[in-house]
Amino acid sequence: MLTQALFRALDKKAIWVIAIFLAVAVLVPMANLLIPPGQFGHVPTYLVSLMGKYLAYAILALALDLVWGYCGILSLGHGAFFALGGYAMGMYLMRQIGTRGVYGHPVLPDFMVFLNYSELPWFWLGMDNFWFAMLMVVFVPGLLAFVFGFFAFRSRVTGVYLSIITQAMTFALLLAFFRNDMGFGGNNGLTDFKDILGVSVQAQSTRATLFAATAIALALSVLVCSMIVNSKLGKVMVAVRDAESRTRFLGYRVEYVKLFAFTVSAIMAGIAGALYVPQVGIINPSEFDPANSIEVVIWTAVGGRGTLIGPIIGAIVVNLGKSWFTTTLPELWLFALGALFVFTTLFLPKGIVGLWHQARDRMRRRTEPEERPEPPTPAQSADIERGEDPASFGHEAQPKPAE
Amino acid sequence: MSAHTDTMLYLDGVSVAFDGFKAINNLAIIVKPAEMLAIIGPNGAGKTTMMDIITGKTRPDAGQVLFDGRTDLTRLDEAAIANLGIGRKFQKPAVFESHTVWDNLEMALKKPRGIFSTLFYTASDDDVARITEILETVRLIARKDEFAANLSHGQKQWLEIGMLLAQDPKLLLVDEPVAGMTDSETEETAKLLREISKTRSVVVVEHDMSFVRDLGSRVVCLAEGSVLAEGSLDQVSANPVVIERYLGR
Numbered sequence: 001m002l003t004q005a006l007f008r009a010l011d012k013k014a015i016w017v018i019a020i021f022l023a024v025a026v027l028v029p030m031a032n033l034l035i036p037p038g039q040f041g042h043v044p045t046y047l048v049s050l051m052g053k054y055l056a057y058a059i060l061a062l063a064l065d066l067v068w069g070y071c072g073i074l075s076l077g078h079g080a081f082f083a084l085g086g087y088a089m090g091m092y093l094m095r096q097i098g099t100r101g102v103y104g105h106p107v108l109p110d111f112m113v114f115l116n117y118s119e120l121p122w123f124w125l126g127m128d129n130f131w132f133a134m135l136m137v138v139f140v141p142g143l144l145a146f147v148f149g150f151f152a153f154r155s156r157v158t159g160v161y162l163s164i165i166t167q168a169m170t171f172a173l174l175l176a177f178f179r180n181d182m183g184f185g186g187n188n189g190l191t192d193f194k195d196i197l198g199v200s201v202q203a204q205s206t207r208a209t210l211f212a213a214t215a216i217a218l219a220l221s222v223l224v225c226s227m228i229v230n231s232k233l234g235k236v237m238v239a240v241r242d243a244e245s246r247t248r249f250l251g252y253r254v255e256y257v258k259l260f261a262f263t264v265s266a267i268m269a270g271i272a273g274a275l276y277v278p279q280v281g282i283i284n285p286s287e288f289d290p291a292n293s294i295e296v297v298i299w300t301a302v303g304g305r306g307t308l309i310g311p312i313i314g315a316i317v318v319n320l321g322k323s324w325f326t327t328t329l330p331e332l333w334l335f336a337l338g339a340l341f342v343f344t345t346l347f348l349p350k351g352i353v354g355l356w357h358q359a360r361d362r363m364r365r366r367t368e369p370e371e372r373p374e375p376p377t378p379a380q381s382a383d384i385e386r387g388e389d390p391a392s393f394g395h396e397a398q399p400k401p402a403e
Numbered sequence: 404m405s406a407h408t409d410t411m412l413y414l415d416g417v418s419v420a421f422d423g424f425k426a427i428n429n430l431a432i433i434v435k436p437a438e439m440l441a442i443i444g445p446n447g448a449g450k451t452t453m454m455d456i457i458t459g460k461t462r463p464d465a466g467q468v469l470f471d472g473r474t475d476l477t478r479l480d481e482a483a484i485a486n487l488g489i490g491r492k493f494q495k496p497a498v499f500e501s502h503t504v505w506d507n508l509e510m511a512l513k514k515p516r517g518i519f520s521t522l523f524y525t526a527s528d529d530d531v532a533r534i535t536e537i538l539e540t541v542r543l544i545a546r547k548d549e550f551a552a553n554l555s556h557g558q559k560q561w562l563e564i565g566m567l568l569a570q571d572p573k574l575l576l577v578d579e580p581v582a583g584m585t586d587s588e589t590e591e592t593a594k595l596l597r598e599i600s601k602t603r604s605v606v607v608v609e610h611d612m613s614f615v616r617d618l619g620s621r622v623v624c625l626a627e628g629s630v631l632a633e634g635s636l637d638q639v640s641a642n643p644v645v646i647e648r649y650l651g652r
């Protein structure tokens with residue numbers, strides 16, 4: 001059963017994507033550690049961490065695509081799951097500082113000493129244990145998504161209404177994490193990390209290892225997503241995206257299909273956050289900023305939603321652009337991002353991947369006249385809010401908006 | 404409790420109003436096991452709304468809706484009702500356009516609908532044989548790998564009928580199945596539905612009178628949300644009220 005599912009996942013293009021990122025996981029650290037600086041082929045350490053950051057973003061974008069591109073749930077709060085995973089990792093890293101903090105307290109992190117905490121809050125207990133912290137990385141975002149999704153999907157909140165409440169969720173968390181008395185370091189967040197698993201986070205070899213871990217996590221995420229979208233459940237997810245109500249009349253519990261996708265996706269986002277934090281060296285409440293979650297949507301749209309490679313390309317390309325802009329023309333970045341989104345929505349409804357498909361089809365049409373038509377992908381703009389293809393279904397099959 | 408023991412579908416005193424407008428008004432309809440019932444009636448008579456009520460899309464304001472003589476459908480949602488064995492074909496063809504013809508049938512095929520059984524589902528030889536058989540019945544075998552979006556209107560109708568067959572329901576609700584079909588396709592559809600009704604209950608809504616005649620079943624004429632006349636097609640179409648309110652138009 002599982003082997004058949006694995007087999008299904010590995011056929012088609014996914015195996016290439018997985019192979020590429022596994023190769024990257026080995027080659028980039030080798031180029032960093034084995035080739036001496038100054039020699040051809042050497043990858044500087046700062047670049048390794050920068051690429052690691054991009055790959056963490058790619059996992060986040062892939063997670064969003066699983067719910068948005070395949071299941072029609074436009075989550076504008078995925079940054080929250082990413083940040084929660086990041087905080088869980090940050091808490092572990094804080095507890096590794098030990099007496100090396102400014103105040104030298106053996107147990108309490110600096111900010112707690114500063115705020116006159118007498119002991120660790122209960123939710124910090126056990127976070128010094130790596131495996132427990134990693135469990136929290138998947139458990140906390142997963143549980144939040146499960147509870148949130150359970151109520152939202154059961155009450156049939158769809159479309160814009162759902163998008164708005166996901167924004168509200170991440171905004172509420174933003175405000176909560178800003179508060180000093182929440183016990184997460186207030187607006188400074190968690191930083192000044194020293195060790196991870198007994199080795200320095202700053203060390204070159206640690207950075208290379210973290211990069212490799214991120215690339216492997218991305219490959220595994222592609223594998224899991226491929227397994228899901230190539231299964232019958234994946235087909236049902238697309239059916240839910242295109243015609244939610246019709247799917248119910250076939251006897252599928254749409255709310256559970258969505259809940260499954262949403263929870264798996266939140267866990268992936270949490271893992272991405274946990275890999276991101278040690279590579280950038282800080283996690284603070286700004287990660288919960290609603291604008292961050294919207295940016296993830298833009299990466300996914302630009303790369304091409306409803307494909308596995310699209311969001312990965314989108315995350316990397318847009319963040320390369322962001323890095324360039326923020327060093328050369330920082331004040332223009334938001335305008336460029338907005339323009340990019342408008343441009344994609346209007347002219348590239350299937351993103352970069354769609355452009356590639358178009359070009360390939362044009363090439364083929366020139367060589368062989370009979371060509372199988374492209375799969376219809378729902379147009380990007382108007383149905384984003386509704387998650388369905390208006391052309392294909394009459395009013396009978398339309399999901400009702402929130403009561 | 405005696406009136407409805409031997410029924411597949413039992414509606415009594417059903418009413419539903421939309422913003423004060425009574426779309427269904429004290430409706431009573433009975434369908435026996437392995438019986439076909441054709442429903443005719445003018446536009447807006449409430450035929451589709453009746454199906455919405457049976458399949459859980461619309462909650463009635465009053466009345467009893469029983470399936471198989473005992474299950475109260477008004478308490479269940481769409482998925483639960485579908486899983487009891489009630490299949491529906493929509494008035495506007497509602498197939499999954501971005502899926503292939505084959506995948507549409509595979510999703511409809513009667514199989515456990517749970518999340519994990521769907522995730523790990525692999526088509527068995529029996530499933531493949533069954534889907535192939537259905538594809539032959541609805542004459543889409545040559546187009547099995549095409550996206551449903553590329554089918555003609557009539558072929559989408561056939562595909563949806565195929566999806567109904569795949570669901571293997573006990574009760575089929577078929578809303579205007581022959582719209583967009585050629586005459587010979589219409590005849591085929593009547594033949595297919597007659598065949599199905601030997602073992603299952605079928606409710607067909609249709610405006611095409613020659614098709615209804617082909618079905619050769621009991622006929623109910625609805626108007627303004629309640630039953631206007633009932634009997635064989637000849638009896639119903641000879642009814643002066645039916646002529647005045649529906650056929651005469």
Ligand SMILES: Nc1ncnc2c1ncn2[C@@H]1O[C@H](COP(=O)(O)OP(=O)(O)OP(=O)(O)O)[C@@H](O)[C@H]1O
Nearest residue numbers: 421422426444445446447448449450451452453494
């Ligand atoms: N959800 C709804 N909200 C408001 N009014 C509705 C709703 N559904 C149906 N109606 C109204 O109820 C009446 C019955 O509609 P219904 O679709 O059941 O008719 P019908 O018999 O299927 O007609 P047709 O032959 O045209 O398909 C119509 O006047 C329709 O406008």
Ligand SMILES: [Mg+2]
Nearest residue numbers: 450451452494
């Ligand atoms: Mg109708």
